[in-house]
Amino acid sequence: xxxxxxxxxxxxxxxxxxEDGKEILSNIISSQIEFHKKYGGIVPEVASRKHxxxxxxxxxxxxxxxxxxxxxxxxxxxxxGPGLVGSLLVGLCYAKAVAxxxxxxxxxxxxxxxxxxxxxxxxxxxxxxxxxxxxxxxSFPLLNLIVSGGHTQLVLMKDHGTYETLxxxxxxxxxxxxxxxxxxxxxxxxxxPVIDKLAKKGNPKAIEFPRAMMGKEYGYDxxxxxxxxxxxxxxxxxxxxxxxxxxxxxxxxxxxxxxxxDMLVIKTMKAAKDKGVREIALAGGVSANSELRKxxxxxxxxxxxxxxxxxxxxxxxxxxxxxCAAYHQLKRGIKSDLNLAPVANLKI
Ligand code: KG4
Ligand code: ZN
Numbered sequence: 001x002x003x004x005x006x007x008x009x010x011x012x013x014x015x016x017x018x019e020d021g022k023e024i025l026s027n028i029i030s031s032q033i034e035f036h037k038k039y040g041g042i043v044p045e046v047a048s049r050k051h052x053x054x055x056x057x058x059x060x061x062x063x064x065x066x067x068x069x070x071x072x073x074x075x076x077x078x079x080x081g082p083g084l085v086g087s088l089l090v091g092l093c094y095a096k097a098v099a100x101x102x103x104x105x106x107x108x109x110x111x112x113x114x115x116x117x118x119x120x121x122x123x124x125x126x127x128x129x130x131x132x133x134x135x136x137x138x139s140f141p142l143l144n145l146i147v148s149g150g151h152t153q154l155v156l157m158k159d160h161g162t163y164e165t166l167x168x169x170x171x172x173x174x175x176x177x178x179x180x181x182x183x184x185x186x187x188x189x190x191x192x193p194v195i196d197k198l199a200k201k202g203n204p205k206a207i208e209f210p211r212a213m214m215g216k217e218y219g220y221d222x223x224x225x226x227x228x229x230x231x232x233x234x235x236x237x238x239x240x241x242x243x244x245x246x247x248x249x250x251x252x253x254x255x256x257x258x259x260x261x262d263m264l265v266i267k268t269m270k271a272a273k274d275k276g277v278r279e280i281a282l283a284g285g286v287s288a289n290s291e292l293r294k295x296x297x298x299x300x301x302x303x304x305x306x307x308x309x310x311x312x313x314x315x316x317x318x319x320x321x322x323x324c325a326a327y328h329q330l331k332r333g334i335k336s337d338l339n340l341a342p343v344a345n346l347k348i
Pocket of ligand 2: 111115148149284285316317
């Protein structure tokens with residue numbers, strides 16, 4: 001069965017065709033990042049307008065690349081939250097119209113659940129030394145670390161659709177911390193990829209940035225606003241030369257990244273141990289981070305745990321993951337009404 005999936009929750013317009021819940025026949029992603037860069041972040045009004053401009057073409061491309069047409073589509077899936085309401089509305093209206101006109105099931109998907117399903121899609125292995133199966137062979141119970149620009153959450157998945165949130169950030173999301181630190185350092189937007197790149201040239205142990213909320217009393221919750229402030233104070237103390245590319249900037253990037261990755265990996269490993277879980281999956285935009293991918297995989301290996309890391313193209317927002325989540329919803333008989341409304345703060 002072919003599912004046409006649409007994702008427009010933030011600044012990527014994406015459409016995909018997924019076969020039997022796991023084969024990616026196409027996954028077209030049109031990024032608007034160039035239009036937002038000059039503002040240092042996503043401008044919601046601009047985002048919705050850009051989605052409207054390209055959605056039809058993106059869906060047409062997805063069908064063409066999948067060598068299929070609307071007549072072969074068995075269900076239509078779309079993200080209905082969390083995200084920017086104006087952006088979500090564009091995808092929702094488009095997907096509803098297609099589902100209605102084809103008279104096929106319509107499935108609203110939680111964006112965060114979608115990120116988890118990036119690990120359930122068939123895809124080529126991204127690195128022979130890490131997850132050889134490239135997203136296949138995932139089994140339950142599965143501990144998911146969701147790290148994106150808006151969310152940081154540890155979710156225990158006992159089965160398809162059965163989730164227990166063990167912890168979440170109490171302030172900024174991990175990706176948000178990357179974006180804010182990068183903006184302060186004048187490195188542009190989004191901050192994750194550029195800090196990741198600069199960090200490779202620096203010494204991760206050069207500066208001892210704080211690891212927040214590591215005490216037992218905080219459980220599996222996270223906090224990333226303190227480290228952002230610590231970076232700002234440190235850089236102000238150093239003087240402006242840190243802003244130009246050079247060893248001091250590289251050390252700040254590497255030490256910041258080391259602290260963020262430490263917090264994420266230590267808590268994830270602790271949760272896995274406490275809950276007796278043998279499989280861990282990484283999800284969300286920050287799962288593209290090279291150090292996080294490496295450290296989580298290494299720590300997992302040391303403890304004999306299986307760690308699933310999505311291929312790069314499935315880390316950031318894309319419709320393939322939405323189609324995969326929708327397939328499993330449909331299998332459980334979960335469909336949506338055509339009056340489904342966007343939910344900006346939808347929880348998992
Ligand atoms: O999942 P996503 O595409 O959108 C949301 O749902 O938020 O995640 C975007 C976030 C941004 O904060 C971006 O800076 C971060 O993912 N990101 C990274 C990397 N690539 C993207 N963070 C750290 N390292 C990266 N390589
Ligand atoms: Zn996302």
